[in-house]
Amino acid sequence: MALKGTRRNDIKLIAGLLLAAGILALFLHFTRTAGGSVRIEQDGVTTAVLPLHEDTRRTIEAESGTNVLVIQDGAAWVEEADCRDKICVRQGAIRYTGQSIVCLPHQLVITIENGADTPFDAQTH
Amino acid sequence: MDAKKVARYGLLTALALVLSWLESLLPSPGIPGVKLGLANLVVVFALYRAGWLPAVVLSLVRVLLVSFLFGNGVSLAYSLSGAVLSLAVMIPLKASGKFSETGVCTAGGVAHNAGQLIAAVVLLGTTRLSYYLPVLCVSGTFAGAAIGLAAAELIRRVPDRF
Numbered sequence: 024m025a026l027k028g029t030r031r032n033d034i035k036l037i038a039g040l041l042l043a044a045g046i047l048a049l050f051l052h053f054t055r056t057a058g059g060s061v062r063i064e065q066d067g068v069t070t071a072v073l074p075l076h077e078d079t080r081r082t083i084e085a086e087s088g089t090n091v092l093v094i095q096d097g098a099a100w101v102e103e104a105d106c107r108d109k110i111c112v113r114q115g116a117i118r119y120t121g122q123s124i125v126c127l128p129h130q131l132v133i134t135i136e137n138g139a140d141t142p143f144d145a146q147t148h
Numbered sequence: 149m150d151a152k153k154v155a156r157y158g159l160l161t162a163l164a165l166v167l168s169w170l171e172s173l174l175p176s177p178g179i180p181g182v183k184l185g186l187a188n189l190v191v192v193f194a195l196y197r198a199g200w201l202p203a204v205v206l207s208l209v210r211v212l213l214v215s216f217l218f219g220n221g222v223s224l225a226y227s228l229s230g231a232v233l234s235l236a237v238m239i240p241l242k243a244s245g246k247f248s249e250t251g252v253c254t255a256g257g258v259a260h261n262a263g264q265l266i267a268a269v270v271l272l273g274t275t276r277l278s279y280y281l282p283v284l285c286v287s288g289t290f291a292g293a294a295i296g297l298a299a300a301e302l303i304r305r306v307p308d309r310f
Contacts, residue, residue, distance in 0.1 A: 033251035033254070037254055037293055067272060127222065127223075
């Protein structure tokens with residue numbers, strides 16, 4: 024089947040977008056580093072910075088709702104939330120610098136940072 | 149505006165609203181921002197059948213109604229920036245004549261997701277969401293292409309008098 028001009032352009036566009044996403048994903052994958060600390064931001068204001076290598080469990084309360092953050096074995100995740108969609112819970116665990124969990128209804132951002140308070144350059148498990 | 153136009157735009161708005169509601173019933177894939185964008189079917193249909201201005205008005209009315217009915221101020225900001233950026237990309241691409249409905253809609257889907265990411269960066273005051281861009285780019289491409297293919301069929305098959 025001969026492809027018409029617009030059809031060919033469509034396919035080029037789709038291939039280009041997927042390629043761009045792939046290159047970006049590869050770049051982000053190979054430049055990632057294990058994080059050192061967990062920054063908690065509510066409404067754009069930092070409310071706490073916790074070390075990623077200390078296991079803890081913290082309830083983050085705001086007017087809009089509550090999220091339960093767990094830090095364990097160098098990873099952080101939201102275990103519980105009282106929002107409707109629970110997207111932050113299903114986002115799972117994060118451990119690399121720059122990764123974040125976002126809870127839109129509660130205006131909450133949990134980000135992994137390359138914290139200077141890490142006692143080790145790297146950790147293996 | 150004659151009565152026929154009023155009826156037609158009313159019907160399209162209602163359709164877009166129903167599709168938004170239908171989509172909210174579908175289970176979420178668990179990744180924020182990843183969705184099909186069913187209501188965009190109607191917007192693209194309007195863009196091709198009635199022109200860019202009706203498509204813009206329809207899209208804005210839909211976003212406002214959906215946010216007032218099911219959402220809040222925050223969801224309004226996200227939807228609005230997605231819808232505006234999507235139209236800002238789709239209208240010139242359609243006008244260029246280089247792409248079919250599928251291509252136009254694919255670019256619109258990616259632009260919509262980019263718009264929502266920009267809104268998230270502004271509202272949450274963090275730029276550290278860039279790692280999320282590839283996910284949104286891929287999901288926008290597939291969702292946009294799927295909606296574009298469906299919209300192309302609609303545009304072809306729905307009788308002209310409509």
